[in-house]
Each structure stands twice: as C-alpha cells, then as structure tokens.
Amino acid sequence: MPGSAYFHIPFCVNICHYCDFNKVFLKGQPVDEYLAYMEKEMINTIRKTPFSKLKTIFIGGGTPTALEYEQFETFLNMVNRHFSSDDLDEFTVEANPEQTDRKKLEIMQASGVNRLSIGVQAFQEHLLKELGRTHVKEDVFRTVSEAKAVGIENISLDIMFGLPGQNVDMLKESLQFAFSMDVPHFSAYSLQLEKKTVFYNRAMKGDLLLPEQEVEARMYEVLMEEMHKHGYVQYEISNFARPGYESKHNLQYWNNNEYYGIGAGAHSYVNGKRMANAGPLKKYMALIDETGFPYVHSEKLTASAKMEEELFMGLRKMDGVSDARFRQRYGTSMFTVFGPQIDALLVKGWLKKSGDKVSLTKEGTFLGNEVFQEFIGVV
Template sequence: MPDAAYFHIPFCVNICHYCDFNKVFLKGQPVNEYLDYMEKEMKNTLKQSPFSSMKTLFVGGGTPTALDYEQFERFLNMVNQYFSSSDRQEFTVESNPEQTDLRKLEIMRDAGVNRLSIGVQAFQDNLLKELGRTHNQQDVVRTVSEAKGLGLDNISLDIMFGLPRQTVEMLKETLDIAFSLEVPHFSAYSLQLERKTVFYNRAAKGELLLPEQEEEARMYEVLMEEMDKHGYVQYEISNFAKRGYESRHNLQYWDNNEYYGIGAGAHSYVHGTRNANAGPLKKYMSLIDETGFPYIHKDVLSSSEKMEEELFMGLRKMKGVSDQRFMERYGLSMFDVFGSQIDKLLERGLVKRSGDMLALTRNGTFLGNEVFQEFIGVV
C-alpha cells in the first residue's frame, strides 16, 4: 500500500535546453481546468486505492512555482485535503528561484511544505544561459535567504556537471558558492542528452561542445571529494546530505516502495502495478472523462520483475540492498536468485558484500548503469 505521493505540474515559463520531463509553455494553457482534473484524479485514485498512512509528498514539474498565487494556494490546499496524514514526515516542492518570491514561500509554509528543492544547476551566468535557464546567482541567494527567514531551512539545491563548455574549475566554483549558502542537501547530476530536447538536436548536428568522458568522470570525483570535505554524506549515487536530511521521498523510490502519481505524465506504483499517465493535457483530461483515470500504460509486475527492481533501484543507495529485507519481501535470498550476476560484479570490483548487505564500491558508482544492467531480464 502506498504511503508516498508525487504530483506533477507541467507548466513552465521557459523550456530548458536539456529537459525531457513532461512540460508545456505556461502562456495560454488551461491551468485552472488542469487543476480541476487533478482533483478528479485524486478523488478517483483514493476511492479505488485508499491509504492508511501518507509519509511523504513531492510536487515536481515542469515548474510548480510557475502557478500564480491563487492557483498555487488552491493546488497545495487540494493536496492537503486529499493526502493529509498525521504521520507525514516530508512535503517537498520543486521551485525555480526566479519564480519563487516571498509570497509563494509564505503560501508553501502555510500549506505545511517543509522542504524545498531548488533548481540551481550552476552559478556561472554563461552556463545558465547555455542551459536555457533564466535565473542568476542572486535569485538563488535571495530565495534561500527568504526561505530560511520563514523557517523553511530544509533546502536541497540541484547541481549539474558535464555541461557544454564547463570545466572542473567551473564546477568547483559552483560548489564553493553552493556550500556558502549552508543548505543541508544537494542533488548532483551529469548532463544526459535526451531525445526531443534542444541539446539533443544540437549534438546531432555537431554543435554541442561537451567535456570529454575523462573530464566528466573527474568532475564526479571532485564532486564526491568536495561534498565529503564539507560534511555531506553521499547516501545515493547523485545525492548528498547532512545527517538526517536525506530525501525521504526519493528513498521511497530507491527502497522500491509503492507510491501514487497524480498529474499529466506522472507515474505510479500501486498494488504491484506500475501506471503511466498521459502527458499531453488534452489526452490527460479526456481519459479522466472517459475512464476516471489518465492511464496510457499499466504494467502488472511479476515476482521476477519486482526482484530485479529491488536490486537495480536499491543499489543506487550507498548502503546498498539488504538480503534480509529481500527475503522478507520475496521469500528468497538475492544471493541465490542473482548469484552468478553478483559473483561477476564482485570479481570486477564493482560491488561489495558486508554481512547481508550488497552495495556499490567506489568504482561501481562510476559505472552504476553497467551494474544495474546486470539485473535486468535475467530471472
């Protein structure tokens, strides 16, 4: 039974050059009608699959803070109306600094939001322009300062590396500025070229100058070293936190737990079934009218698929996967189910075993996708 929920707000004031998430330009969109249909989906979902506990909520996009004040307040109140729970631990909202003013921060605080995830990416204006971002360094500083002033001090900053024309020294400069803001959490991702993005099209034409693979690996190494030096524990391949400030919602995914997904393009995992919602707004709304739900794909997982996901999701965490937990869920030992794959990875030095735990080695963190691939389609 899910005890986490994700909500997708697909609207953006501008479209970043690297982003392949479900999103649309805000101007001229039927925002209020979309919120009406999100509420319908919430009602129908909980009528079909009610929860008894709701520990974490996460609002992503798109750009949730692109909503105007009235829409933003209405949406957050709606989330609280349908997904309130006395044991809630975390309520996160993604925000863009240039669209997050003091009033929106007050709306979030008053709605019980207790964690912000701010899209920073870099602190060099030329890099931000290259990415299609419209904020600057001062926007980030202001947003963090105003949030802390309202008691919203559980803040995560998103950082990117492997960017066009980015150097190791530029990444170090970004990290130095980020550390000076004294926030408790960072997510740091390498650039991925995704289809249907500006960057993908430019790369296909040979117009995108990216760092060499060795330099990108060096950036990741510098990232890990600097985070450790400043007291941030790497608890997942791309995430670093002060003790006690790990993202509880994202851990739900990596622990392979079930969760609701509400909104256009959202995904959910409920009662052993993974559902994918329609992305285009008209399709999303018409499906709700026709069937009550916006699903375009439903995948009922087999026991084998669940076991595979347990490994390749769980190994993203630095502490790894517990065989005891695996046996409690599936009645088998992962060392029996995936014995040959684990032995191969142990021999290559990409994973390590300690008691009943299996985890990535330092080398394994650089080659995570290779490790995860070993567990897909093998049972």
C-alpha cells in the first residue's frame, strides 16, 4: 500500500539545458484546466486504491513555483483535500529561487509544506547561464532567508558538478556559499547527458566541453570530503544531511516502497504494479476523460523483478540492504538469490558486508551504476 505521493507540475518559465523531465514552457498553457484534471486523477486514484497511512508528499516538476499565487494555493488545497493524513511527516515542494517569493512561501507554510528543495546547481553566473538557469546567487540567499522567516527550516539545496567549464575550485566555491546558508540537506549530482536535451544535442555535435573523467571523479571526492568536514552525513550516493534531516520521501523510493504518482509524466508503484502517466498535456487529459486514468504503461512486477529492484535501489543508500528485511519481503535470502554477484563485488572491493547487510564501499560509490548492473536480469 502506498505510503507516499508525488505530484508533477510540468510548467517552466524557461527550459534548463540538461533537463529531461516532463516539462513544457508555461506561456500559453492551459494551467487551470490541467490542475482540474490533476484533481480528477487524485479522486479516481484514491477511490481505486485508498491509503491508510501517508507519510510523505513531494511536489516536483517542471517548476511548481512557476504557478501564479491563486493557482498555487488552489493546487495545494487540492492536495490537502485528497491526501491529508495525520501520519504525514514530510511535505516537500521543489522551488526555483527566482520564482519563489515570500508570498508563495507563506502559501506553502499555511498549506502544511514543511520542506523546500531549491534548485541551485552552481553559484557562478557564467555556469548558471551555461545551464540555462535564470537565477543569480542573490536569489538563492534571499529564498533561503525568506523560507526560514516564514517557518520552513527544513531546506535542501541541489548542487551539480561535472558541468561544462567547471573546475574543482569552482565546485569548492559553490559549496562554501552553500554551507554559509546553514541548511540541513544537500542533493549533489554529476551532470548526466540525457537524450532530447540541449546539452545532449550539443555533445553530439562536439560542441560541449565537459571536464575529464578524472576531474569529475576528483569533484565527487572533494564533495564528499567537504560535506563530511561540515557535518553532513552521506546517506545515499548523491545525498547528504545532518542527522534526522534525510529526505523521507526519497527514502521511500530507495527502500523500494510503493507510492502514488499524480500528473502528466508521473510514475506510480501501487499494488505491485509500476505505472507511467502520459506526458503530453492533451494526451494526459484525454485519457482521464476516456478511462479515468492517464496510464500509458502498466506492468505487474514479478517476484524476480522486485528482488532485483530491492538490491539496485537499496544499494544507493550508504546503509545498504538488510538480508533480514529481504527475507521478510521475499521469503528467501538475498545471498541465496544473488550470492555469486555479491561475492564477486566483495572480491572487487566495491561492496562490503557487515552483519546481515551489504553496502557500497567508498570505491563502490564511484562505480555505482556498474555495481547495480550486476543485479539486473540475474533471476
């Protein structure tokens, strides 16, 4: 049964050059109509699969804070109307600093939002322009300050490394600016070239100068060192937090738990099925009119697929995967199912074993995708 819900607002004032999430330019879009259809999906989803305890809500995009004040308030009221829960621990909204002012923060706080995830990426103006971002450094400081002023202190900043034109010193400078804001959580990702993005197209033309692989690896090492030095614990490959401020919502994913996904392009994992919603707005709304749901793909996971996901999702966490939990879920030991793969990775030094748990070594964190690949298609 789902313990979390994700809501997707696909509208953006501008499109970042690296982003492959489902998004559209805000101007000229049927925003009010889309929100009304989201509510239809909410109602139908809860009617079909009610929840008993909802622990986390996450509103992402796109850019949720691109909505106008009235639209934003209307939408948050919808979410609360259909997904309110006494068990809710965490209610997160993604925000772009240049589109988040005090009034929007006050709307969030009044609606029960208690966590803000701010897209920062870098603090150098030339890097922000290269990324297609439209904020400046001062926007981040203002947004963090105003969020704290209205009572939202659980704040996460997104940082990127391995960017075109970026070097290790620039990353260090960005981190120092970020640490000065005294926030409890960071997500820090290396740039990934995704198809259908500006950066991917430029790379295919040979027009994108990225740091060498060794330099990117050094950036990741510096990131881990600086986070540790400033009191942030790495609890997942790309996430760092002060104790008690880990992202409860993202842990639902990494713990392979079920969740609702509402909105164009959203994904769900409900009753053992993974479902994908239509991305284009017209198709999303048309499917809801036709069937009540916007699904374009639905797959009932086999026991084998669930076990594989348990490993490659769970190993993202520094805490790793517990065999006791694996046995409880699947009635067998992960060492029975994946023994040869685990043994080979232990020998390589990419995994380590402690008690009934296996987890990534420091070397393994640099090679995460190669580690995870070992568990796909095994069973």
